[in-house]
Amino acid sequence: WGQRHPIDDMCRGSNSLPFNGNEKTYNMDEVTRVNILSTNYFKDLYALKTYHEVVDEIYNQVTHVEPWVANQGTMPSTAFCLLFKLFSMRVTARQMRGLMNHPDSPFIRALGFLYLRYTLPPKLMWDWFEPFLDDEEEIKPKAGQSGVIPFGRYVRLLLTKDRYLDRIFFPRIPVPIAKEIDKKMKERDAWIRQEEMREEEKRKTAEQAQKPPTSSQPAGRERRQSPSRERGVRHRSRSRERPQERKRSRSRSHDRGRYRDRDRDRDRDRDRDRNRTRDYKRSRSRSRDRHHSRRHDRRQSRSRSRDRRHHHHRSHSQERRRHHSSRDMDRHRDQDRRGTKRSRSRSPTRHEASCHQSKTSPPPASVPLSQLKEIYGCSNEGPKPEGHGGAGSSEDVTVVVLKRQE
Numbered sequence: 001w002g003q004r005h006p007i008d009d010m011c012r013g014s015n016s017l018p019f020n021g022n023e024k025t026y027n028m029d030e031v032t033r034v035n036i037l038s039t040n041y042f043k044d045l046y047a048l049k050t051y052h053e054v055v056d057e058i059y060n061q062v063t064h065v066e067p068w069v070a071n072q073g074t075m076p077s078t079a080f081c082l083l084f085k086l087f088s089m090r091v092t093a094r095q096m097r098g099l100m101n102h103p104d105s106p107f108i109r110a111l112g113f114l115y116l117r118y119t120l121p122p123k124l125m126w127d128w129f130e131p132f133l134d135d136e137e138e139i140k141p142k143a144g145q146s147g148v149i150p151f152g153r154y155v156r157l158l159l160t161k162d163r164y165l166d167r168i169f170f171p172r173i174p175v176p177i178a179k180e181i182d183k184k185m186k187e188r189d190a191w192i193r194q195e196e197m198r199e200e201e202k203r204k205t206a207e208q209a210q211k212p213p214t215s216s217q218p219a220g221r222e223r224r225q226s227p228s229r230e231r232g233v234r235h236r237s238r239s240r241e242r243p244q245e246r247k248r249s250r251s252r253s254h255d256r257g258r259y260r261d262r263d264r265d266r267d268r269d270r271d272r273d274r275n276r277t278r279d280y281k282r283s284r285s286r287s288r289d290r291h292h293s294r295r296h297d298r299r300q301s302r303s304r305s306r307d308r309r310h311h312h313h314r315s316h317s318q319e320r321r322r323h324h325s326s327r328d329m330d331r332h333r334d335q336d337r338r339g340t341k342r343s344r345s346r347s348p349t350r351h352e353a354s355c356h357q358s359k360t361s362p363p364p365a366s367v368p369l370s371q372l373k374e375i376y377g378c379s380n381e382g383p384k385p386e387g388h389g390g391a392g393s394s395e396d397v398t399v400v401v402l403k404r405q406e
Contacts, residue, residue, distance in 0.1 A: 015092045020121040026087040027118050027171040032067060033084070035076045042081045051095050055108060058082050062107040063113070064143040067168050083118075091115060100132070101270045106139040117158045121185050122173045126181050129159045131186070141165060160185075193281055 021027040036042050048054050062079045069075045091099070099112030116128055135152040142165065159181060163169050173181070 015094055017091060017093045017096055017119075018121050018124060019090075019119050021119065021171060021301075026084070028084070028087075029168060031074060032076060032080065032168055035074055036081055036084045038082060039076060040076065042076075042084065045081065046083045048085065050297060051091070054082060054085055054089065055099070055102070057103050058108050058111060062105075062111070065107060065110045065139075065141050066143055066165060070143045079107065083114055086111065086115055087119070101273075103267070103271055106137055109137075109151065110139060110141070110154065110173065113155060113158055117170055122177045125159060125173070125177075126184055132183075132190070156185075164311055280401055322375075 025033055045054075045057070048057060058079075062082065064077070065079045066077055067080050069077050096112055097199070099115070100109055102108040102112075112134075113129070116125070118129060132155045133152050135150065135155065137151040138148050138156055139151050140148050141154060156168075158164075160178075161170070162172060
C-alpha cells in the first residue's frame, strides 16, 4: 500500500483532472451553492485570476473548514467560498498535487481533498486518498479552540462518511464502491498490524542472538522441587514475562516511529520538490530583474548621451555667440576710433585754431602815417586837435595792423 501515487503517472501524461457529476453545480447542494453565490465575499473573489492568488488567499483567511459560519445560520464560511472559487477555475492535476502536499497550511490541503470528494469519480477515490490515511499533521476542522485531530483521520472521514461534520451531505458514493473501499481499508489496517508483528519478531530474534548462551543442566540430575520452590519458579517466570511485555510495547512504539520516519521521508520529498520550484521561480525572477536593470541602464546611458550632446551643442552655440559678440564689439570699437579721428581732423581744437591763426597772420609792420594817409586818401591839412603838439611834427606813428584772414 502507498508505494506509488496515481497522480504521478497522471502528471506525466494528461494534466486534466477527472471530473464526475454536474459541471454547473459541482455536485454541491442547492442551498449552500446559492448562499455562496449571493455573498459579497465571493463576488470580491472575482478579482483573483490565478491559482497562486487563490492559494495565498486560503493561507491568509481560512481558520477552519466548516461549511457555515458559527452562530450565523446558513451563511457560508470563507473556506467554502474559496472551494467554490477553485471549482470555477477547474484545477489541473499538477495544481491538485500542489494542494494535497502543500507544506504551509493544513487548510490548503483540506480544501484540495474537499475538491476531490465533490468532483472525483468514486472508483478513483481510494487510489487518491489512500497514501494520506496515516498522515500525522494536525488540523482543526471546526471553529473554536478544541477539536484538533490528525490529518489522516480527517481524510478517513471524507472517504467513509456521507455527511460532512454533521452539517451538509456529500455526493453519495455507490454502495458497491463504498463496500470495496471499506474492505480495502480493513485489509490495509491488517497488513499494517502484520508488518508491526513481523518487525517485533525480527527485533526479538536480534536481541536473543546478542545475549550470551546459558549453561545447560546435565540430564539425570532432575530433582523434585518443593511447592515453595515451584511458587518461586512461577514468580520468576512471571517476572520474565513482564519485561517481554515491555519489550513488545517498545517494539510497537518502535514500529510507530518507523512509520513516522517514513512519513517524514515523504514530507522531506515534498519539501525538496517545493524548494526546487521556489528556486526555479527565484531564478526566473532574478533573471527578469536582471533584464529590467539592463534595460534601465541602457535607457539611462541613452539619456546621458542625449544630455551630453545637448550640453555640447548648447556650449558650442554659446561659444559661437560669445565669439560673434566679441567680434562685433571689436568692430564697433574700431569704427568709433575711426570716427573720432575723422572728427578731430575735420574740426580742430581751439588751441590748434589759435596756433594756426597765429602762424598764418602776418607779422606786425611799422607804417608811417603819411603812407597810410596816401593809401586811405586823407590829406595832412586841416585843423588839428588842441591837445597835440606843435604843427608839422615829423614823428612817425607806428600803427600795427593785424589783418584777419578769413
